[in-house]
Amino acid sequence: MGEDMEKGWDISQAMIESNRCLLCYDPPCSKGCPAGTEPAIFIRKLRMKNITGAIRAIKERNILGGVCGAICPTSLLCEKECVAANFDRPIRIGKIQRALVEHSWKIGFYPLSKYYENKKDNLGKKDKIKVAIVGGGPAGISCAYELAKFGISVTIFEEHEKIGGALRYLIPSHRLSNDFIERETSELASMGIEIKCSKKIKRDDLKSLFEKGYVAVFLAPGLWKGVRLENRAVKGVYSAHDFLYSLKEKPQKMKKIVYGKKVGVIGGGAVALDCAEACLIHGAKDVYLIYRRSFGQMLSEENERICALRKGVHFLMLNQPTGYLLDENGKLAKIKLCRTELGKEDKSGRRAPVEVKGSDWELEVDLAIEAIGSQVDDDVKEIHPDIKFEKNLIVVNKRKETSANSIFAGGDITRGPGLVAEAIRDGKEAARNILEEIKKSECEEKVVLASVSPRRC
Ligand code: SF4
Structure with a gap:
């Protein structure tokens, strides 16, 4: 697992996938894209072997079409609506979209x-x-x-x-x-x-x-600005914003900080997963993803969660962080936690986590990263x-x-x-x-x- 961007599909893989498209009338995939990229249009063009037309169709509607193809949670958006899922599996719209945009760079085709x-x-x-x-x-x-x-x-x-x-x-x-x-x-x-x-x-x-x-x-x-668990600066505790920003701007320094460490990442969204995987990539010894709700309630794509599990992130579900314990030098030593169980539904429509009395425990860590909001x-x-x-x-x-x-x-x-x-x-x-x-x-x-x-x- 390297720190380079994970490779996307090449154009021939995208073309093969486009052949699975059912060319739906009034395509639901297009309605599932908040950015209005209208995937049905570029997939149809690709299927007809009109590659430059497909690229133009993306960029005309979405100036960041390649970025969306690479990082959008497509399984929760366009691909969730795809009719092909009723027969087999959804068309991999995000993969096709990214492949087309990357292909445009390869052939020097800049339509806009x-x-x-x-x-x-x-x-x-x-x-x-x-x-x-x-x-x-x-x-x-x-x-x-x-x-x-x-x-x-x-x-x-x-x-x-x-x-x-x-x-x-x-x-x-x-x-x-x-x-x-x-x-x-x-x-x-x-x-x-x-x-x-x-x-x-x-x-x-x-x-x-x-x-x-x-x-x-x-x-x-x-x-x-990241939302913080405590209103005090603790050596060894980062907001996800500060951590990710430093990782991109001062990668060598951050690699040294993470290498060989036990890291607790607090949060259940895509940002928490990004932090956890980045820590593993940079040589952390153990990475714990700490979330007060359940695995199924996490606000990230299921395949990304499974991917993180396979890569070695330890998922500590139904655990609520309550504070930090410091060593004699004022540096982070442990995260204080208590177990939770799911109670009644909250405003989000999900069952809310409720603290289990007497279930407090402590997790020894070197670093903590808080990915709990902005x-x-x-x-x-x-x-x-x-x-x-x-x-x-x-x-x-x-x-x-x-x-x-x-x-x-x-x-x-x-x-x-x-x-x-x-x-x-x-x-x-x-x-x-x-x-x-x-x-x-x-x-x-x-x-x-x-x-x-x-x-x-
Ligand atoms: S919903 Fe799926 S099968 Fe239908 S046009 Fe869109 S990508 Fe093709």
């Missing part, structure tokens, strides 16, 4: 940049309408792409050194490499999208963006006085409008940690509504928005 490069002059009076995107994660990238299609002059302001957001900084390399993200987003610049990295937008900056002529702002800064950074809460927050998230209406004029928002900052496909959908919806606002405004008289789509095959 080539097309938009040639069409720049026809994209309306681009310099006249400017929209600012705050945050270069999946929601921001998706919104920028959808606006650029209509000739809007888009600038992405990203506080980190590179765009990609959580995809780049919080997903370990064995699942998604930086090189993959670079290739996937390489067409943005050639579409005229300006990207300003290492640029954090603060409260006064938003106001000055409007003064500089931006007519709307889309806020998608993400959630970069929350908003304090400075984001002050980004604009008119933006309303509820439960630490930005309140938006169905149109993705915040309570401040001409400021839209989407991604995790509006609904808590979600899927990359949901963030892409948010970006698309916000772009659609920003365009509607622009059309309604006085700009409408001065500028004709040109809708341009890549040539269809």
Whole structure:
């Protein structure tokens, strides 16, 4: 098991799989994709041996189609809806999608940049309408792409050194490499999208963006602060955010910290699994995944859980962490736990874990990683006085409008940690509504928005 990104399918495997597709009328798989990638369209094209048409069909609908193919929990989305499962097994949509996008890089086929490069002059009076995107994660990238299609002059302001957001900084390399993200987003610049990295937008900056002529702002800064078990810093205890970020930015240092250690990862979602597998890859002696609910209740794909089990992660289900015990040097020595059992259903529709009295015990560990949720950074809460927050998230209406004029928002900052496909959908919806606002405004008289789509095959 290496730290390199796990290999995807090649194009011939994808073609063979596409032959299993039933070419459904009104295909349910397309309805199962939150990002609107419409898998039935590219699978049909591939089945007809139209490879470039299939690639174009993906990228036209989803600028991050390759990333989604690689990391989306497809068994819970498009593949869950696939009719072929009634006869045999679902079509491996994610595998096909990733294979097509990777094949496009192999053959040097970049459908968007080539097309938009040639069409720049026809994209309306681009310099006249400017929209600012705050945050270069999946929601921001998706919104920028959808606006650029209509000739809007888009600038992405990203506080980190590179765009990609959580995809780049919080997903370990064995699942998604930086090189993959670079290739996937390489067409943005050639579409005229300006990207300003290492640029954090603060409260006064938003106001000055409007003064500089931006007519709307889309806020998608993400959630970069981990929820913590205890309100104290303990040597040897990391939030999943800090751990994964450091692993991507300072891999050698983190490898030394993890190598040969006993690690407890707290949480039951995909992030917890990512942390656990990354620890094993970097030579941890034992990795315990500690979750207060049952195996079946974990919020991650079943095959990923089984995969982690096979790789050697020890699953400690129905165990609730209650605190830490430190050694004489103030370093983590043990995680305090108590056993749980499942009681009545809670709001999530799952049976809630209930602590079993007198079942306390201690697990000896060297490191603990808390993957128990994300929350908003304090400075984001002050980004604009008119933006309303509820439960630490930005309140938006169905149109993705915040309570401040001409400021839209989407991604995790509006609904808590979600899927990359949901963030892409948010970006698309916000772009659609920003365009509607622009059309309604006085700009409408001065500028004709040109809708341009890549040539269809
Ligand atoms: S639901 Fe499955 S079988 Fe039907 S079109 Fe989609 S991928 Fe093909």
